[in-house]
Amino acid sequence: MLSNYGIGGNEVKLDADEAIIAIPQNRTLVAQKLTVDAPIKPELVEGITSIEKAFEHFKPEVKVNFETAEGATKVEALNFKNLGDFGMKGITSQSNFLSELETEKDQYQKIIRQLKSNKILKAALEDGDAKKALLESLGTLINELKENK
Numbered sequence: 001m002l003s004n005y006g007i008g009g010n011e012v013k014l015d016a017d018e019a020i021i022a023i024p025q026n027r028t029l030v031a032q033k034l035t036v037d038a039p040i041k042p043e044l045v046e047g048i049t050s051i052e053k054a055f056e057h058f059k060p061e062v063k064v065n066f067e068t069a070e071g072a073t074k075v076e077a078l079n080f081k082n083l084g085d086f087g088m089k090g091i092t093s094q095s096n097f098l099s100e101l102e103t104e105k106d107q108y109q110k111i112i113r114q115l116k117s118n119k120i121l122k123a124a125l126e127d128g129d130a131k132k133a134l135l136e137s138l139g140t141l142i143n144e145l146k147e148n149k
Contacts (some may be wrong), residue, residue: 063075
């Protein structure tokens with residue numbers, strides 16, 4: 001009887017009750033420091049059998065400095081409870097600063113869509129007098145909004 005051998009694999013005996021199975025090729029081990037500061041005294045932690053338990057035990061957090069449009073620095077703490085928190089949505093949902101930027105980006109995209117598709121607005125922007133009247137109307141509207149805060 002032939003045994004199964006592969007590069008980097010382990011022998012799997014067909015007649016054994018408990019066989020050692022080769023590690024699948026699509027597995028990846030990720031090792032990452034979960035805290036900003038190195039521990040004063042390294043600790044051995046046993047019983048962590050899942051990523052969720054590792055996040056629950058270590059409670060990774062990082063403080064991030066964001067620069068506002070005015071050049072000021074805004075510091076926010078980001079906490080990570082699962083792998084999804086590392087994605088764009090996970091980070092944005094934790095940060096007021098990034099949420100505001102996301103809202104602003106969405107508003108600008110809506111304006112761009114209007115500028116590309118609204119024929120009346122396009123025509124008004126191409127005509128000098130209509131453009132001036134539109135800008136004056138928008139300025140008046142902005143001032144009213146500022147007064148009614």
